[in-house]
Amino acid sequence: MSHELTVVLVDADNTLWDTDAVFREAQLLVLARIEVAMGRTCATADRLAFIRSYDQALAQNHHLHLRYPAQLLVRSVEAGLAGIAPEVAARDIVAGRTLTSGPLVPADVEAIVSDYMQALTCTPRLLSGVDEGIRAAKDAGLRLFVMTEGRIKKQKHILELHGLLGSFEGVWEMTKERSQFDRIVGRFAGSRVVVIGDQPDRDIVPAKAAGCLTVLVPSRFEPSWQTASDRSVVDHVATDFLDAVRWCIDTDFTKASVVS
Template sequence: MHFILVFDADNTLWDTNSVFHEAHVAMLEVFEAAQLLSDARRQVDRVRDIDRALIRHFGRFEYGFKNLATAVAYHYRHQADPSDAAAYVLERGEQALDTPMRTAVEQAYRTHTHALTQIPPLFPGVADLLGHLRTYRDANPHLATAIFSEGHPERLARTIDAYNIERHGYFNEIVIELKTAQAFERVRDIGRQCLDVADGDDVVTIMIGDSMQRDVRLANEAGFTTVYIPGSFEGRQVPQTELEQPDFEIERIAELPSILASLGLHLPGR
């Protein structure tokens, strides 16, 4: 039996949500200083609502955060509904704001961008799991591991470098591109190439991620086995379609080895 393990990165291996939370607070503090709002730290949910509206429009989580800063400013200046603020700003851009607000938007955007350079912490159990996977893979030609993320390449590169992920050889491949069912199929093909398997060989390809839409559904479409870990950004999701139903659900990544063992992959020391 051959195995390909594909991990989402943000909010699966490391807590990106905590970094974005503080970046949103930093943005709001700029607008608080511009007297658009008060008690910035209590306003993050409003920013998240606007962020989600923009994500729906662009079809990805990182879409150019000048749009977010502009929409947040418009929301507070005109008391607009978060989704309406996002839509209006997408139609008119910064023309929706007066000159003083454009200055505040630029400062808020730069502050937000700087805050995103912070390195997110690994989730408990991740470093231990990656070490066990590498030990198993080094001694066993039947396992390949990959990261598949659609996060911003420069931001991901900082985190990957901070934890020496490439230097320690934790993964055979790191793929950064927009997630689609076809992209998942390509990732599976990359894993098969790493394993050097023949067409008839039995290969189990497993996706581990925190999003039922971007990880579970698309991986299911590509024929993966799927493992869902609820994350702090999306929260615990409920499947809306059969394709969003994961094969397994766990609370934390430290529980993954038991799932792998049930599928026939027994890691050393577990």
């Protein structure tokens, strides 16, 4: 089966590599540092769930979404250890209101943020099936591109470290909105465009609305704002990246529409 008319847009974080694991270790480091500074211990058994509840609340309240300033996470978790709920902490901290008069002074916050940002520089490991999936895609003649909301320089660096940069025809930093996918579909008029990603709301829903075929490789971390309806529109749910590529190869695209 020929696939020269198939363009595959691949998400990077948590689709090609395990960004979640890097954030997990960095966030737990932040929590531990704040606990020491405050002389308090998180009472919740699931420490990761505790700090991520504040992270997600901030993302939902801040106009930069998940790119909110890291200082806000430190202040939010500080409030959380003082007994303030995630939604309240996020709303007030984003609005610039001080919630506690605890021991964390600005220098403490900056030191914790510095350690957090350093921890996030760790190179994430490739996820299951990525090496094999990329080889299979290239052998089948699929045209591969990376689409990312992360910083393009960093994503290219990670691809290069894993020896994968040359496997992709391009790496694009883009806001994953329908309008952006519409532009990509227009660019590849006459080809089938398939999107592979891990987040239904960011990767799948806007791509599907633009007329792309979609494959979900579910992330271990599912944000609280994901809904069942977001996931329901996907064309295929894959077990890993290799399974996603095999679906692209094995699907009878003669029965699928070509973007005109």
